[in-house]
Amino acid sequence: MHKIKVRINGRDFEDEVDSRLLLVHYIRQKARLTGTHVGCDTGNCGACTIIFNGKTIKSCLMLAVQANGADMTTVEGLAKNGLHPIQEAFMDRFAIQCGYCTPGMMLSACSLLQTNPQPNEAEIREAIEGNLCMCTGYQQIVEAIQYAAEKTRK
Amino acid sequence: MLKLEEILVTRNWVGKPVRRKEDTRFVMGVATYVDDLDIDCHHVAFLRSPYAHARILKIDTSKAEALPGVIAVITGQEIARQTKPVVPRAFNKPAVQYVMAVNKVRYVGEPVVAVVAENQYLAADALDLIEVEYEALKPVVTIEDALNPKSPLIFEEAGSNVLLHDKMVHGNIEEIYKEADLVIKEHFKVHRYSSTPLEPWAIIVKYERANDSFVVWSNDQQHGRSIVNVCHTLGISTDKLRFIVPDSGGGFGVKLALWPYIVTLALLSKKANKPIKWIQTRTEHLLGGTHAPDADVEIDLALKKDGRILGLCIKDIQNDGSFVHTTGIYGLIKFATMSGCYNIKATSAELVSVVTNKGPTVQNRGVGKPTMIFVLERMVDLAAKKLGLDPAEMRFRNFIQPGQMPHTTPSGEVYESGDYPECLRKGLRHLGYDEFRKRQKDLRSKGRYIGVGISAGVEPGTSNLGYYYTSRGVPEYMGNAEGAIVGVDYDGNINVLLGSVDSGQGHATTTSQVVADMLAIHPDRVSMTNQLDSIISPFLGHSGVYSNKFNDVDLGAVIMATKKVRDKMLRIAAHMLGVDRSKLKLKDGTIYSSENGAKAVSFKEIASVAYKRILLLPEGEEPGLKEIAYYKTPFAKMPSRENFNIQITHSNSVHIAAVEVDVESGSIRLDRYIIVHDCGNQIHPEIVRGMAIGSTVHGIGASLYENFVYNEDGQLLASTFMDYLKPLSVGLPNFEVVHMESPCPYSLLGTKSAGEGGAITSLTALANAVEDALSPFGVKVTSLPLAPEKVVKAIRETKEI
Structure with a gap:
């Protein structure tokens, strides 16, 4: 067992964890933040995407002990003083069907818009290439990210 | 059947792309899986x-x-x-x-x-x-293995690896074949995907x-x-x-x-x-957990020289793997789309289901109909080629015409409405078909190979459950239905409990639109519990989310229960206001007298009488404001080998894919993809668009990337998303969706199904486009997926993908 200290969505957590505990299981089971999902176990689907020290990672590919000292944002941390523009855009542009990919998808989109506030369609598609959506065929997700970027410009 | 104007008292919400009720919990990360x-x-x-x-x-x-x-x-x-x-x-x-x-x-x-x-x-x-x-x-892996009498048996007690073998003929197939000028035959293989x-x-x-x-x-x-x-x-x-x-x-x-x-x-x-x-x-x-079965399909078309398709025969062999609960159900369901969009007079279907040591199968999106439309629409292109006709023209010559609706297929499937020729015309115009052909010629001279593929499909909704029992007597389930409870609460707001569940379709949203227009209130005042609980929710043996049944029966139940509640509120309001019921109207959550607007009661006031001040109720009226209703498909036929319907409503679409094939690497680039889609009246056009695109991408994944490859030992070689490749955001085009609306005369709101469509029609659009692109090389597509190595090999050696 190892002692870890992490910050998730601005809140500090301190826990004793097994060395083999996956970060995604820590987030879901210990921190009880269940918006981060598991879809493939191999880092392909992106349902477990979180922002880790400013960059997106797939939390099923990291151990909880490796996150010691890290500052993380999960989907539950997106809304501050009302919904984040990307959350509004996903709703306004019908980017959601079953909702399972949505948290990871939105975090990848946020990460893109932070580094490239006015992406073109190809850049958007590339930014979410690591996030699988089985329902939408991606088009309304791409449109939502474009819309969020446009709204920010205005 | 209720008329539309008896159902909807306002037209403020049905047909509008309102925000989805479900989405707040999804974007907040607080949904509960x-x-x-x-x-x-x-x-x-x-x-x-x-x-x-x-x-x-x-x-x-x-x-x-x-x-x-x-x-x-x-x-x-x-x-x-x-x-x-x-x-x-x-x-x-x-x-x-x-x-x-x-x-x-x-x-x-x-x-x-x-x-x-x-x-x-x-x-x-x-x-x-x-x-x-x-x-x-010794493992039994392929269809050939299963049919080999020397192979071991998967179920010894069955005495064979063929668990179902049936033949059904509809129409005078022998006469039809005698009338034919020519018959073309082909053998197709469709792989396993999910x-x-x-x-x-x-x-x-x-x-x-x-x-x-x-x-x-x-x-x-x-x-x-x-x-x-x-x-x-x-x-x-x-x-x-x-x-x-x-x-x-x-x-x-x-x-x-x-x-x-x-x-x-x-x-x-x-x-x-x-x-x-x-x-x-x-x-x-x-x-x-689990697959669509792989299939071998032999098909032949009886044709006239002018391109008319008179009849068709298929021999369909499904590799149903190893789960007896679903074994055999992929055969008969093909009758829902067997004659596609065409006026075909007779069909013959030999249906075979084998068990093997591959994994279990289940009703994957479209259930057999993707395979049926794949082989049929491939044959239409092959026939066009044989007869020297353009593939679009070949389809125009065979389409069921709008004036022929409702159309009954040889086996008894009833297509209720639709304008199939207009769907194709719209699609061709949208693409710029003639210009595409010119550009194709120009590019070929420069060593670039683009192609266009057309696929026209019937996309059925709502299973008439029990159809697969033709060999087993009276089925345990038949027809289709759903239940709903609609209640008005103390505050005059509406809550709906449905026997079905949502797995991405937006049931709460579309339900709230319909209820809002039935009661003249804002959809924000209509909520739907997102959790089904069998001791609280209404349900039937049919309950659930499958075979696109929501529009046909789920909403039917919601409408009938809402109508009961509305009728009861009108009775109570008439009593409270002392106004004849025929003079009452609904507006903004109140019921008022059309002759004197000052005479009005709110839903909340009516609820107060129904729930609390019950001595003020009209004579004989029960307290409470909550009603249950079940709605069954009114046109489901009894199981019969001669005349049956597999499904209840029939949407349709035309898919047109424009691709470029790199003849060196075999890779296929999707340049444009047009979906002309007709699911009758639409309740929420953006949900429909999402379904049309999403289901199409399932077919594109199946056609280009996904493949459950088994080796000869029966080991699955694609058991993670690293080797079972799904479509990604990169590599897909911007889909161009064109809606048509041919109202369905047999559903309460004129709707048809919208959920599975693209998964059915898309397989052939790509296959036809790739064959068209590679026509200078004489390549024929008889199998899926269109994997790069198969494409290269076909160009260089085999001439067949």
């Missing part, structure tokens, strides 16, 4: 067979049971002692299979031992300590010691039937099972087959005396 439920559980892991076909000689679980943290273990033998075998639905031969392997394993990944431990890590550790001795048997919902199967079972019963939480798609299956298999009465379906992360048919695991978990929860949870891993999902 099974694994998110805050229930203190032990965890289940399954030891699965490493062999495709083997006898189980010995199982030793003692070391696993001794591991600290392990709570309970169960083997297939123990399961067989405590449960009944799985009941087949479509065939009569004896084939005994339990929910776990007993004595023999039949596919790689079949559950052999289940372990309960304090957490999922310990459960996985325990699996490593179980010793199983197998005697390997729509793989992003959330895998998930189950929690809690044993209730106090009354010896079970509570199940699961993302099951058809709980109405699963309750029956689980209780029958466990040998318990249905009052001993409470079934709860929370949020579900996609279904696509794949979650129709998870119920056998509920049986195992129920036994384990009793043994462990604690709630237990199983969350399927992706590898478990790909190994056995």
